[in-house]
Amino acid sequence: MKKIKITPSKLSGEITIPPSKSMAHRAIICASLSSESSTISNIDFSEDIIATIDGMRALGADIKIEESTLYISGKNLLDNSAQIKEIKNIFCNESGSTLRFLVPISLINENRVRFTGKGNLGKRPLTPFYNIFDKQGIKYIYSDGVMDLMIDGKICSGEFELEGNISSQFISGLLFMLPLLKGNSKITITSPLESKGYIDLTLQMINLFGVSITNNNYQSFEIVGGQSYRGCNYVVEGDFSQAAFFLVAGAIGNDVVCKGLNINSLQRDKMALEFLQRIGAEIQINGSNISVTKNKLEAIVMDGSECPDIMPVMAVVAALCKGTSMMINAGRLRIKECDRLMAITKELGTLGANITELSDGLKIIGVDSFAGNTTVHSHKDHRIAMSIAIAATACNTPIILEEPDCVSKSYPSFWEDYKEMGGIIEVIDSE
Template sequence: MGVLKLYPSKLRGEVRIPPSKSIAHRAVICASLGCGVSKIKNINLSDDIIATIEGMKSLGATIQDKGDYLEIKGIDRSKKSDKVIDCNESGSTLRFLIPISIAICEGARFVGRGNLGKRPLDTYYEIFDKQGISYNYAEDELNLSICGKLKPGEFKVEGNISSQFITGLLLSLPLLDGDSKIIITTELESRGYLDLTLNTMRDFGIDIINNDYKEFIIKGNQTYKSIDYKVEGDYSQGAFYLCADAIGSDVSILDLKSNSFQGDREVINILNRMGMEFVDRQGKISGYAKELKSTIIDGSQCPDIIPVLSVVASLSKGRTEIINAKRLRIKECDRLNAVAVELSKLGAKIEEKKDSLIIDGVDYFLGGVEVWSHNDHRIAMTLAIASTRCKEPIVIKDFECISKSYPKFFDDFKMLGGSFDEWHVGQ
């Protein structure tokens, strides 16, 4: 078990944000489905991205790390065989590759670790039942076997479930030998992630008609083209430093695209409502706040940035409500509970509800306690940002989970002036 003792210190300087994990998943998949050789530049080989790379290799793509870029040769779809895909703990890998595997192969087995087996897949099971695709799975662990072929047609999907299901279908259906339609039956959440999907697919030559996010018309027999592609910076990671600025640090953030389709760009709008002003100097974004104020934050469209926004809310005047956040309970951990428990240890005033958090602002965090990452990368990084406004040092257990999305987070944290001691227990 890795342990860090973090000392209160403001962060100062410039940091280059890792590439968007969300876009990288999609780019690797689109390139792997292409008909030639693509180069994908600006890739951060986090655990989740490695899972998708290995998954597409299992399906037949040839992917080589050339240092500055990935070279990807598309899958030979004429070769069909059963595949084993290890998703590790990546929900994106699992939900994107399930329909792809049965669009291009006759069968696949999916395995993984952590809480991944507890994430619901009922949306796909309903499709399997309707199309006569056989499957079996284990309870509370990921061990899913599928046998069959995805067929074109009409797919009705609820909009208030994970957008990963819709993305998986969008990526897969153009490969089939007939036309399809996806009908969204309820109000759509996480629209920004679908914008990323559609935009990336368009770059790789796939055309999909979007009828106001209520239905998607997908022509069959389309071909992904092979291109050179650069992945933009990740707003969900940039949010940690933007929130650090909100609570007193002075960090300039590089590689965030101002007109990005990323849903987590909403962090800018939320922090602006809370009193932050932003400056964008030729691609360097920084912000400051004279006084932070409370607001209402809707977690349905940007769940990944809710943990670190809870830090800002805890240090803002008044009562902040984080609503529509029930999906945070089925991430790498129960993030609503983890945020409430761990920030409360630091001195925050947080009330946990069924699908929301009620946060009454305090002037500062106390610190002087031991906290736990819950083996969740976003909780570990959230607690690190909180440490910059503590009166006393804090100890974070199980910090290595940052490898899931941002392996060099604590290298960057230290480079910006963060101070900590590290040790390992049981080694």
């Protein structure tokens, strides 16, 4: 689909939230780093998850797929007796997680690996890894602005220094692989660490698979070498970053029950519930089912440093709150699949929101509703597309959305689920 027409309608019903992409990445990686067999179930085959599966296979993991379940063994990946042969090619698509997790993992043993990708992936920084490569004498060649990185060598245990305000993915990538090296290692964080929640998810998964890492209040991490990952049977929990779209839908007047969520989850995107509660929406929790009901919505300040992925859709509800909302500490949204601060300002503004782009956030003055009757663009970004779909339910007239298929990056069935709950979509320009 190149363009779809979305006619405003009320979403109503129950939806089983897709499994967490963040948790699935981590489970697949940990299972692939174990010589024992693991079973990972409740997998949603988004483009990002496919990239990680294919990447771990390229590195030697045996991964079999049966419906939504993966059967994984990393015995061959861990075998360092084989001589280096052909270059291993890993296509990351547009997945920053796949790229930044697998770069250090690919160097557990002596290897020659080429990482490629598409879209804006080549614009997302990799400097922290280049600094490690330079220090350890690992050969690498990369192209500016294009995802094409060739690396040749092996990472050794030791002391690592990383900034904490670029991306937690660099830290997670090292945390996955350093326990498997012979010597002990230490990662020191040289600036305040953002996205601590993603580090929590990494440490939780690593621990589940039998590996121990000491977290010194997120200022440093001590890793004993020579550890082994155990096999594990793991069911991926529901994704709060995807649930956020339908939780916000409830807050702006729709009637949706989100099923399959773990209210005790460590996912920081669960902060969507905190934001919505502070805004004034009513939240109902019944076991693994969560729903949000519209109430008098008041403007708040939202800090995006720990949960950047939910900020675009939180801007949708903020645009319909009474008063002036501020989104702060959200500068990392500029280096996602698109510049999300720019994109959400432009597209919500086109719909009729009163929104101003700031250097690291947004200023949003509430309006009663969105006008609609216009064309908006997804910027080929899944979270922008889905945020616009939720905003469309509060429009006065239909809208046209360009390039909606980008949702396949994280939520392939989004449009089907949207229609199942009463969303009205018409394809007006097919591929």
